[in-house]
Structure formats: C-alpha cells, structure tokens
Amino acid sequence: MESDETWSLDLSDLPVSRRANEIACAVEKNAVTVIIGETGSGKTTQIPQILLKAGVIAEDKAVCVTQPRRVAAVSVAKRVAEEMRVRVGEEVGYGVRFEDRTSTATRIKYVTDGTLLRELLEDPQLSKYSIVVLDEAHERSLNTDILFGVLKKLVTTRAEKFRLVITSATLDGEKFSRYFGSPVFTIPGRTYPVQIAHSTHAPRSYFESAIETVMDIHLNAGPGDVLCFLTGRDEIEKCCRRIEDAVRTTRQCMDMQVLPLYASLTPDMQSRVFQPHDANVRRVIVATNIAETSLTVPGIVFVIDPGVVKQIEYDAATGMESLQVVQISKVQAQQRAGRAGRTQAGRCYRLYTKDALEHDMPKVTRPEIQRTCLVATILYLKTLDLKDLDVMTFDFLDAPDPDLIADALRQLYLLGGIDDDGNPTRVGREMSTLPLEPSLARAMVEARHFGCVLETATVAAMLSVGQHYDEATSLLELVSHDDFLMGDHIVLLRVFQAWERDGYRRSFLKRFSLSERGMEFARDIRKQLLGLVEVTRTSHDQGLRMLRRSLCVGFATKIAHRLPHHNGYRTLGEHSTLCQVYPTMARQLADDDGLLPEWILFHEFVLTSRPYLRYVCKIESEWISKQREMLSKKIDIHRLSRGALNPSLSSQLNTKPTATEVDVGLKAPGARKTTEEDISAARERYLARKRKALD
DNA sequence: GAGCACTGC
Numbered sequence: 001m002e003s004d005e006t007w008s009l010d011l012s013d014l015p016v017s018r019r020a021n022e023i024a025c026a027v028e029k030n031a032v033t034v035i036i037g038e039t040g041s042g043k044t045t046q047i048p049q050i051l052l053k054a055g056v057i058a059e060d061k062a063v064c065v066t067q068p069r070r071v072a073a074v075s076v077a078k079r080v081a082e083e084m085r086v087r088v089g090e091e092v093g094y095g096v097r098f099e100d101r102t103s104t105a106t107r108i109k110y111v112t113d114g115t116l117l118r119e120l121l122e123d124p125q126l127s128k129y130s131i132v133v134l135d136e137a138h139e140r141s142l143n144t145d146i147l148f149g150v151l152k153k154l155v156t157t158r159a160e161k162f163r164l165v166i167t168s169a170t171l172d173g174e175k176f177s178r179y180f181g182s183p184v185f186t187i188p189g190r191t192y193p194v195q196i197a198h199s200t201h202a203p204r205s206y207f208e209s210a211i212e213t214v215m216d217i218h219l220n221a222g223p224g225d226v227l228c229f230l231t232g233r234d235e236i237e238k239c240c241r242r243i244e245d246a247v248r249t250t251r252q253c254m255d256m257q258v259l260p261l262y263a264s265l266t267p268d269m270q271s272r273v274f275q276p277h278d279a280n281v282r283r284v285i286v287a288t289n290i291a292e293t294s295l296t297v298p299g300i301v302f303v304i305d306p307g308v309v310k311q312i313e314y315d316a317a318t319g320m321e322s323l324q325v326v327q328i329s330k331v332q333a334q335q336r337a338g339r340a341g342r343t344q345a346g347r348c349y350r351l352y353t354k355d356a357l358e359h360d361m362p363k364v365t366r367p368e369i370q371r372t373c374l375v376a377t378i379l380y381l382k383t384l385d386l387k388d389l390d391v392m393t394f395d396f397l398d399a400p401d402p403d404l405i406a407d408a409l410r411q412l413y414l415l416g417g418i419d420d421d422g423n424p425t426r427v428g429r430e431m432s433t434l435p436l437e438p439s440l441a442r443a444m445v446e447a448r449h450f451g452c453v454l455e456t457a458t459v460a461a462m463l464s465v466g467q468h469y470d471e472a473t474s475l476l477e478l479v480s481h482d483d484f485l486m487g488d489h490i491v492l493l494r495v496f497q498a499w500e501r502d503g504y505r506r507s508f509l510k511r512f513s514l515s516e517r518g519m520e521f522a523r524d525i526r527k528q529l530l531g532l533v534e535v536t537r538t539s540h541d542q543g544l545r546m547l548r549r550s551l552c553v554g555f556a557t558k559i560a561h562r563l564p565h566h567n568g569y570r571t572l573g574e575h576s577t578l579c580q581v582y583p584t585m586a587r588q589l590a591d592d593d594g595l596l597p598e599w600i601l602f603h604e605f606v607l608t609s610r611p612y613l614r615y616v617c618k619i620e621s622e623w624i625s626k627q628r629e630m631l632s633k634k635i636d637i638h639r640l641s642r643g644a645l646n647p648s649l650s651s652q653l654n655t656k657p658t659a660t661e662v663d664v665g666l667k668a669p670g671a672r673k674t675t676e677e678d679i680s681a682a683r684e685r686y687l688a689r690k691r692k693a694l695d
Numbered sequence: 696g697a698g699c700a701c702t703g704c
Contacts, residue, residue: 069702097704114704141702234698263701288700310700323699368702435704466699528704583696608698 014042015187016050023047023185024054027131031155032164032182036173038189039338043167044135045080048108051131058161061130062106066113068141069294070096077101077110095119097435098524113143117380120150121432124384131163137176138168138331139293140367140398146377148397152180153386170331172364179397194303194341198354206306207235209351211242213304214284217349219253224301224346225283227291227339231310231325236260236286243284254282261287261295264467267517273297292335296342303340305333307352307361314373315607316407317575319557321373322607329365333357370400374408375438379417382424382643383432390642409640411557414630415442422640434532435525436460439603443554444533450546451537454530455493459547461526462492463603463615465518469495472513475588482543484588487600487617489551490544491588496522549623555601556627560613567596569613571605573631579611589616599624 016023016037026033037043048063057063067073077094086092093102094110102109111119113134120126134147148166155164166176173184203209210228217226230236240258247256259272273285273295285297289309309328314321328336333350340346350357369377378391391405412418415438417428424432431441440460447456462468469475475484479494495512499519502508509516541547552559560569560579567590571577581589581596589596603615 112703114702118704139702143703232698232700264699290701292701294701312700325700525704582698584698606699610697612697614699 014046015040015190016042016046019185019187020046020050020054024050024056026183026185027051027163027165028054028056030163030182032152032166032180034173034176034180034182034184035165035167035187036170036184037167037187038169038191039342040190041187043187044076045083047133047165047167049080049084052107056131056163057107058130062109062128063131063133064116064126064129065108065110065133065135066116066144066147067110068113068136068139068144070112071294073110073112073115074099077108080108080110098528113141113147116147117143118435120384121380124154125158125160126154126162127160130161131165133165133167135167136169137166138170138172138364140365140369142368142372142377145367145369145397146380148179149395150381150384150386152395157387170334170364172331175397191338192341192343192345194337194345195347196337196350197347198350198357199352202353202356203351206308206351207239210304210306211239211246213349213351214243215246215250217302217304218247218256218282218284219250221302221347223279223282225297225299226285226302226304227297227300228284228286228304229291229306229309229336230286230288231308232288232323233260233262233264236262236288239286243286254280256282256284258284258286261285261291261297263288263290263294270295291339292332297339299343300340301344301346303336303346303348305336305348305350307333307350307356311371313371314404316373316401316403318577318605318611319373319407319571319573319575320577320605320607320611327361329362330357331364333361367398369396370398370404374400374404375411375415378405378408379412379424379428379432379438382412382418382422383429385424392641405641406637409637410635412438413635413640414556414627415439415554417442418640418643420639422643424643435528436464439554439558440464441554442556443550444529446550446553447547448533448536450550452541452544452546452550453533453535455541455544455547456550457526457529457533458496458522459489459493459551461522461529462496463489464525465522467515467518468492468522469512469514474512478512485591485597485618486544486548487589487597488603488615489548489617492615493544493547496526548617548619551601551617552619552623552627555603556624556630558603558605559599559601559619559624559627559631560616562596562598562600567594569596569600572628577605577611579605579613581616582612582614589618 035043048065051057051063073094073096077092078088081088081092084092089101089103090105092108093106095102095115096112132151134144137144151164155162168176177184210230214226214228230239237260240260243258247253257277261270261273277283291297307328308325310323311326312321313324337348340348381389381391381394392402416425417431419425427445430445431438434441434444436444440463444456444460447453475491478498479491483490483494499508504523509519559572561572562569569579569581571579597618599619599621600616601619602613606612606614
C-alpha cells in the first residue's frame with residue numbers, strides 16, 4: 001500500500017473488506033497467517049481495523065504493523081486515524097525514530113521494522129501487543145528478514161496469546177506458508193490494466209534503447225507521462241540531457257519536461273515530480289529504483305523498464321562492498337509495470353525479450369540478508385538472548401552464506417562484542433543499544449573511557465549520514481590545515497562544530513553549500529546518541545588523539561597500511577587487499593611531500609572502478625599494536641557461533657574481559673562447541689536452497 | 696583524479 005494513494009474508493013467495498021470475517025477467524029485460529037494482497041487491496045489500512053473490530057486483539061493490548069519506510073508508517077497511521085475518526089496518537093498511532101506518537105489508548109500502532117527490532121531488545125516478549133503484522137514482506141528488507149526468524153520463535157514460546165500476520169504483494173505465498181506452516185489468503189488488487197510490450201530482440205545497449213523508446217512514445221503515442229527506470233545518478237543525468245537534445249532537434253513534436261529522480265537529489269528537485277504541470281507538456285521522469293517502491297509518481301501512463309538495477313554486494317573475504325548492475329527479478333518487473341496502472345490504464349515497455357524474462361531472470365530478488373555485511377545482525381541476535389541460539393543454524397527464511405556469518409562473528413569478536421564462547425559481552429550489549437553501525441558503536445563505548453564522547457558522537461552522527469558537503473564547499477574556511485592532515489573524520493567533526501558555533505542556522509548551510517538534509521539528520525542522531533551515552537568528561541583533546549584512539553578500537557578490522565614508496569595501501573587482515581584512498585579524500589590528507597599517512601583507518605571499502613577506501617583517518621602505529629596482533633591470530637569460528645545455553649551462564653560470562661583484553665587461544669570450560677559437521681551441514685543446506693532457488 | 700542503488704534504529 002502506498003502512502004500517496006490518489007484515488008478515493010468506497011472503503012467498505014475494498015477487496016480485503018469483503019473477506020473481513022474470514023481473515024479475522026483465520027488470525028484468531030492460526031498462530032501465523034499469510035495474506036497476499038495485491039496493490040489496491042487495502043491490506044495495510046484495513047487489516048488492523050478488521051482485527052480490532054472483530055475483537056481478535058486482547059482488550060489491554062494493541063496490534064503492531066511494521067513498514068519498511070518511515071514515511072509509510074507515518075502517513076498510513078494518519079490515514080487510518082482519519083478513517084476511524086480519531087486523532088493520531090490516540091487509538092491509532094505510530095512510532096518511528098525521533099518520534100513516538102502513541103499513548104496508553106493506542107490499539108493500532110504503525111512502526112518501521114527497525115523500531116520493532118528496538119522494542120524487542122527492551123521487551124523480548126512484546127507484551128504490549130497481541131498481534132504483529134509484518135507488512136510488505138515481499139520486499140525482504142534485512143530488518144523484516146530478522147523479524148521473520150525472531151517472531152516465528154516468539155509465536156511458539158510466548159505464554160500469552162500472540163499472533164503473527166505476514167502480508168506480501170507477490171503471488172508467491174507458498175514460500176512464506178511453508179516456512180511458517182500457515183494458511184494463505186489471496187486478495188485481489190484494484191489497479192487499472194497495464195498492457196505489456198517486450199522487445200523482440202535483446203538491445204545492444206539498454207541506455208540507447210531507453211532513449212529511443214522515450215522518443216518513440218513521444219512522437220507516436222497518445223498523451224500521458226512517462227516513467228523510465230535507470231540505474232544511477234550519472235546515467236540518469238546523462239539520459240535527461242540526451243532526451244532534451246533529441247526533443248530540441250526534432251521538429252513538430254509537443255513540448256516535453258524531463259525530470260531526474262533519485263535519492264541523492266535535493267528535496268527541492270525531487271518535489272518537482274509532484275508539482276502540477278501543463279497538460280500540453282509531456283513529462284518524462286527518469287528515475288532509479290526509488291520510483292519502484294518509495295515514491296509514487298502521479299499520472300504515469302507509460303513505463304519503460306530496461307530490466308536492470310544497481311545492487312549492493314558484500315564480499316566477506318575482503319570486506320569489500322560493491323554496487324553492481326544486475327538483472328531485476330520477475331517480481332520487480334511486475335512491480336515496475338504496475339507503476340503504469342495506478343490512475344488509469346497504462347502501457348509498459350520492457351527492453352528485454354519475453355524469453356529473457358521467462359528463462360534468465362530470477363523469480364525474486366536475492367534478499368538483502370544474503371548480500372550485506374552481517375555484523376550488526378549477528379550482534380543483535382546474540383544480545384536478544386534467544387534460547388539455544390546458534391547463529392549458523394538459526395531459522396532464517398533464506399539463510400545467508402555461512403561465510404557471511406563467519407565473517408560477522410570474527411569481526412564481532414575482534415571488536416570485543418562477543419567473548420570466546422560466543423556470548424555477548426557487556427561491551428556488546430552496550431553496542432547494541434546504540435543506533436549505530438557496530439564499528440561506530442564500539443568507538444562510542446570506548447570514547448567513554450577516553451573522555452571524548454562529545455567528539456565521537458559528532459563523528460559517528462556525521463558518518464551515519466551519507467551527504468555532507470560538495471565541491472562548492474570551501475572547507476578551508478571551516479577546517480585548519482593541521483586538521484585536514486588527519487583525515488575525513490576530523491574534517492567532518494570540524495564542519496559540524498562550525499555549524500554548531502553558528503547556532504545551527506540554515507543560512508550557514510547554504511553559505512557553505514552543506515547538505516541541509518544530511519546536516520540536520522546528523523544533528524538529530526547526535527542528540528539521540530548524547531541522550532543514550534553519558535558524557536563522562538570533556539577533555540582538552542590535543543590533536544584529537546583520544547577521538548582517534550577510540551576510533552582505532554571501533555575500526556580494528558578496518559585498518560590499512562601504506563606501501564613503502566607510493567600512495568597505495570594494503571588492508572590489514574587475513575585477506576589483505578591492495579587499494580587506494582578515494583581521490584577527493586586523498587587530496588586533503590597528503591603532506592607537503594605529497595605522501596599520505598603511513599597508517600589509516602577507513603569507514604568504507606568499496607569497489608567501483610578500483611578498490612577505494614572512503615572516509616579515512618590518520619592513526620599512529622603504536623595505537624594499534626593489539627589490533628594487529630589480534631588480526632593475525634587464528635579464530636575458532638565454530639565456538640563463536642553458539643552462545644551460552646542458559647541465561648544464568650550467559651550473564652556470568654558477560655563480566656568476562658572483552659576480546660581485546662584476553663588471549664585468543666584461551667579456552668573457557670563448559671560451552672559446547674559447534675562442530676565442523678554443524679557448519680558443513682549448514683553450508684549444505686544453504687547450497688541446496690540456492691540450487692533450488694535457481695531451478 | 697573519481698563518480699554510490701535504496702532503506703533504517
């Protein structure tokens with residue numbers, strides 16, 4: 001369900017409402033119910049109301065509905081409150097980061113899936129809720145996938161009645177049904193017909209083919225706006241220019257307005273898509289995947305789908321991330337085509353053959369949990385204290401590659417988040433309470449000891465945000481020469497501090513061409529962090545040594561050493577990799593001889609045209625002797641995979657020193673080791689599933 | 696001297 005649904009329908013006549021009784025009975029009777037509701041079925045807004053009216057929710061409890069995105073959680077809550085004629089925050093409310101609009105009267109609560117994960121840490125029984133609805137399950141976000149496993153377990157263990165409802169937009173309910181052992185309801189949607197045309201042969205270039213298709217529609221088809229999917233910013237900007245040129249050189253055609261749409265575009269530019277326009281001008285929106293789920297562009301009649309998308313991949317061996325252009329799945333193709341039928345009948349031009357769709361494209365997108373670094377996920381599962389947890393054999397809907405889990409365990413151990421027996425340490429528990437990625441969370445924990453919480457919180461907040469400044473920013477006015485030499489972390493700190501001194505004014509951001517969205521987000525995160533971590537003392541940190549030493553602890557697994565005679569680097573660790581500092585960042589770091597620091601830590605390691613380190617900070621070799629020693633030692637992954645079997649043992653072990661303080665080879669008595677067989681069995685199951693998925 | 700999709704606590 002989209003937040004910006006434009007049509008108005010008779011609510012009592014929504015497809016889902018017609019089966020209200022059946023749905024309520026099924027949820028009452030079954031621990032888990034899967035509901036497949038296509039676009040326009042009304043599932044997101046109606047199911048909670050149906051359950052409330054039917055009395056399936058215990059009187060003193062609520063139903064919690066998760067959404068993958070904030071805006072959706074907020075706007076759906078507002079809409080349901082309107083339908084029920086109550087104010088938001090009363091019977092209907094929402095909870096997202098930085099904002100909780102609920103009260104004791106709240107019976108229907110919309111949250112982001114991340115918020116529910118947080119609530120689980122505080123209250124593992126979710127005692128406030130009778131029912132949890134995991135909405136948009138087909139998107140398979142990392143957070144939803146974690147919730148699948150955790151809530152599936154809770155359904156069988158909670159003493160009080162607890163029901164789980166999974167709603168998905170794809171027709172592939174069988175998979176969910178098999179996993180949860182639940183019945184499936186399929187509810188038709190309400191959209192306008194979309195006529196689909198496939199290419200008769202594979203185009204040589206999807207980019208050129210997209211431009212040709214836009215022009216073909218413009219010259220030959222009737223009125224209606226066009227939505228064309230492409231993979232990224234550069235490609236989109238280039239495409240927009242090419243289309244504009246083509247229109248300019250074509251005589252006798254109607255006017256056209258070409259608009260790019262992607263996430264890193266300023267909000268001003270993004271909003272142009274939603275502004276009314278002259279009906280005599282054809283609008284062409286060239287967009288990334290943002291237009292597939294997050295934003296609904298109004299008035300689209302024609303969709304052009306080149307069949308590709310840019311996707312993140314993580315290589316556990318080297319710790320390197322890459323964004324790769326890959327084929328979309330059949331489900332995505334269906335979703336894209338659906339964008340043409342939102343307000344009237346439409347047409348979708350697929351720039352690939354019907355044969356390619358049927359035989360080459362995967363049925364569903366590979367879930368994020370199989371493509372990303374899992375340190376945060378594994379730490380989360382460990383700190384939940386699930387009974388008999390072995391992360392290698394945890395009941396995921398689609399298990400990640402064991403190498404991915406092993407990598408996460410190794411990193412978590414090196415950071416001191418888990419001990420020799422795989423139990424979460426006190427440090428690990430502290431880390432998991434912070435809304436930060438693990439390396440930054442670890443640095444924050446360390447900052448307390450070094451007395452540099454304020455500075456570390458600022459850097460962590462800035463690094464949590466993608467955009468800060470651009471080429472037009474005159475950093476030299478904000479950052480001293482000496483600070484520049486220490487790297488991006490310090491530059492980000494100084495930029496934030498300059499804004500803070502200025503009283504957080506918008507004019508300051510404009511003057512220095514700083515990203516409003518990014519900086520204000522960083523300010524919110526920083527405030528949140530300072531509310532969670534006590535500021536122990538404020539030191540006069542000469543050369544910001546304490547800050548950088550805290551970072552060394554958090555980024556123990558992300559250190560690089562410069563090669564002797566030039567500015568190339570080599571990452572530390574078992575699979576040491578040659579790489580370079582991202583050019584814009586290196587420019588600031590080089591000393592008078594043009595040489596970069598001998599030792600640096602890095603925030604990101606990404607493969608683009610080459611392996612690049614992004615956001616780097618100069619460090620001293622004597623600060624990382626322990627980290628280097630740890631990195632070179634052999635770690636027993638089998639032992640880390642399985643934690644203590646009972647909570648009392650677990651809490652006893654939590655007082656043990658962290659990994660950075662103990663010898664790696666040391667064996668603690670008592671814990672059962674996960675054997676080599678367990679791991680190979682897990683691997684076998686994973687490979688079998690993968691084979692099956694490919695069939 | 697390069698060029699990063701999208702979310703979120």
